Amino acid sequence: MNVDDFRGDIPTLQRVLGNARTIAVVGLSRNWERPSNFAAKYMQEHGYRIIPVNPVYDEVLGERCYKDLTEIPEPVDMVDVFRKPADLPPILEQTLAIGAKTLWLQIGVIDLAVAERARAAGLEVVMDRCVKIEHARLFGGLNFVGVNTRVISSHRMKTIHN
Amino acid sequence: MAKDHEFGFETLCLHAGALPDPATASRVTPIYQTSSYVFDSADHAASLFNLQTFGNIYTRISNPTTAVFEERMAALENGRAGLAVSSGMAASTIALLTLLEQGDHIVAARTLYGGTHSLLDFNFKRFGIEATLVDADDPAAYAAAIRPNTKVVYAETIGNPVINVLDIAGVADVAHDAGVPLMIDNTFPTPYLCRPFDWGADIVIHSATKFLGGHGTTIGGVIVESGKFPWDNGKFPGMTEPSAGYHGVRFYETFGDFGYSMRARLEQLRVLGSALSPFNSFLLLQGIETLPVRMDRHCANALAVAQYLVDHPLVEWVRYPGLAGDPYYALAQKYVPKGASGILSFGIRGGQAAGARFIESVQFLSHLANVGDAKTLVIHPASTTHRQMSEEQQIAAGVAPDMVRLSVGLETLDDILWDLDQALHQSQR
Numbered sequence: 001m002n003v004d005d006f007r008g009d010i011p012t013l014q015r016v017l018g019n020a021r022t023i024a025v026v027g028l029s030r031n032w033e034r035p036s037n038f039a040a041k042y043m044q045e046h047g048y049r050i051i052p053v054n055p056v057y058d059e060v061l062g063e064r065c066y067k068d069l070t071e072i073p074e075p076v077d078m079v080d081v082f083r084k085p086a087d088l089p090p091i092l093e094q095t096l097a098i099g100a101k102t103l104w105l106q107i108g109v110i111d112l113a114v115a116e117r118a119r120a121a122g123l124e125v126v127m128d129r130c131v132k133i134e135h136a137r138l139f140g141g142l143n144f145v146g147v148n149t150r151v152i153s154s155h156r157m158k159t160i161h162n
Numbered sequence: 163m164a165k166d167h168e169f170g171f172e173t174l175c176l177h178a179g180a181l182p183d184p185a186t187a188s189r190v191t192p193i194y195q196t197s198s199y200v201f202d203s204a205d206h207a208a209s210l211f212n213l214q215t216f217g218n219i220y221t222r223i224s225n226p227t228t229a230v231f232e233e234r235m236a237a238l239e240n241g242r243a244g245l246a247v248s249s250g251m252a253a254s255t256i257a258l259l260t261l262l263e264q265g266d267h268i269v270a271a272r273t274l275y276g277g278t279h280s281l282l283d284f285n286f287k288r289f290g291i292e293a294t295l296v297d298a299d300d301p302a303a304y305a306a307a308i309r310p311n312t313k314v315v316y317a318e319t320i321g322n323p324v325i326n327v328l329d330i331a332g333v334a335d336v337a338h339d340a341g342v343p344l345m346i347d348n349t350f351p352t353p354y355l356c357r358p359f360d361w362g363a364d365i366v367i368h369s370a371t372k373f374l375g376g377h378g379t380t381i382g383g384v385i386v387e388s389g390k391f392p393w394d395n396g397k398f399p400g401m402t403e404p405s406a407g408y409h410g411v412r413f414y415e416t417f418g419d420f421g422y423s424m425r426a427r428l429e430q431l432r433v434l435g436s437a438l439s440p441f442n443s444f445l446l447l448q449g450i451e452t453l454p455v456r457m458d459r460h461c462a463n464a465l466a467v468a469q470y471l472v473d474h475p476l477v478e479w480v481r482y483p484g485l486a487g488d489p490y491y492a493l494a495q496k497y498v499p500k501g502a503s504g505i506l507s508f509g510i511r512g513g514q515a516a517g518a519r520f521i522e523s524v525q526f527l528s529h530l531a532n533v534g535d536a537k538t539l540v541i542h543p544a545s546t547t548h549r550q551m552s553e554e555q556q557i558a559a560g561v562a563p564d565m566v567r568l569s570v571g572l573e574t575l576d577d578i579l580w581d582l583d584q585a586l587h588q589s590q591r
Contacts, residue, residue, distance in 0.1 A: 152169050
């Protein structure tokens with residue numbers, strides 16, 4: 001297995017993003033210029049419920065912020081991680097403990113052993129991808145600014161939560 | 163996990179970027195002939211201007227028809243993102259200005275297209291950006307011209323009007339050793355014949371007016387980035403530091419592998435204003451649909467014309483990189499193996515006067531200053547585009563007094579040969 005095996009083909013990414021409604025964002029920053037804030041705000045504006053997870057804050061993007069995943073008192077579909085790879089093992093344990101279906105590791109958050117364990121435990125795993133960029137690539141946005149989305153189809157783009 | 167299917171070049175020419183229209187299900191990309199787009203709310207407007215969400219604001223910045231052309235070109239070049247502009251000259255100007263400021267330096271091939279030569283040697287010079295023009299054939303010459311303030315190396319896959327083929331990989335190594343991108347004008351081959359990113363180039367520009375549009379109807383240009391250049395290597399603070407030109411955005415951090423295109427769009431195109439018309443984008447898309455079949459025929463006809471002229475008693479010399487024995491034949495075999503595009507030059511017996519008479523004697527070949535039309539085009543540079551120069555200056559610029567340039571079109575080959583032959587005979591009277 002290598003990182004490419006976890007980047008996700010187009011049908012996988014469409015299914016994962018199309019099925020998720022609630023995304024817990026681990027390491028979400030309050031600073032609007034940080035990539036985590038940019039991405040989470042984008043997903044929030046496109047209809048997803050964002051649950052911030054960061055021990056530093058009480059609230060981010062108008063949502064209550066939790067210290068870790070296990071504190072969240074409602075079901076979570078996807079865990080989206082903006083933390084360094086060394087922090088991943090407990091995040092994986094908590095993801096499994098709360099019954100989330102997908103573990104999404106952002107660009108540069110790479111740990112093959114964790115990804116393989118997560119997949120073996122039944123999680124859908126996407127690694128080294130940005131949730132905002134992939135949403136915009138597959139459900140509209142990047143195609144407005146000339147990005148090569150690699151989507152070839154004779155069917156209209158499914159615009160979701162938009 | 164399955165890998166996504168890799169679509170072939172011909173499929174991309176027809177489909178890349180062009181899903182059925184989301185609003186109407188129109189299969190053909192509609193012409194969105196609008197200047198502006200409504201905001202859903204004050205918050206939506208703020209989000210768009212902050213680049214927190216993607217969307218259209220004003221056609222000078224982006225347009226849905228033009229975006230299809232941009233994505234299609236990015237796909238054809240196997241790049242990450244494209245930016246369409248109003249002409250090929252707008253493409254080179256914006257592509258370079260995105261990276262350059264006063265005091266910076268460019269290393270470029272000496273054999274550039276005249277308009278690009280003026281841009282580097284006159285327009286940029288007025289603003290304190292200097293260019294060193296070097297022997298296009300020698301990677302060591304590019305290396306020797308690099309300075310600490312060099313920010314880009316610039317060359318053409320196939321030069322105009324010398325019709326020289328670039329050692330792209332050799333020059334890319336020189337650029338990367340210096341920590342700067344290699345920018346390639348890929349107009350003559352089009353991505354069907356050569357994809358410079360495959361050989362290490364970082365940014366490609368086109369005059370889409372030529373073979374891409376293909377029918378001589380439309381002025382347009384495009385810039386494509388590979389998405390692979392490391393803009394955080396310390397030489398490009400404009401890519402990594404907050405932009406004074408756009409809301410303090412850090413383009414590389416925010417947009418990653420399409421940060422250069424976004425910077426070109428928002429810092430340069432937004433302000434300089436050379437946007438492509440949506441109608442022109444539509445015409446260019448229509449042209450690109452048939453690019454592969456047209457290029458095959460352009461190449462086949464050009465090679466046949468070159469072989470015919472080599473044996474013609476009134477022709478002194480022929481230059482076509484696809485012709486065995488041409489000085490650039492080996493490079494052409496490496497970089498444009500499917501064909502050396504449609505442009506060739508030859509020397510007419512009788513020099514400048516015969517050249518002028520030849521041009522006046524053609525019956526259906528068109529005497530004009532373009533290339534890459536479906537129709538065969540012909541020009542005698544010494545009596546037209548370069549007539550203000552002395553004979554010595556013309557020769558230094560690679561324009562011999564007896565040189566005729568042909569852009570070989572898609573007419574019946576025998577008819578092209580017939581018109582050339584009768585005009586060659588008229589030229590000797």
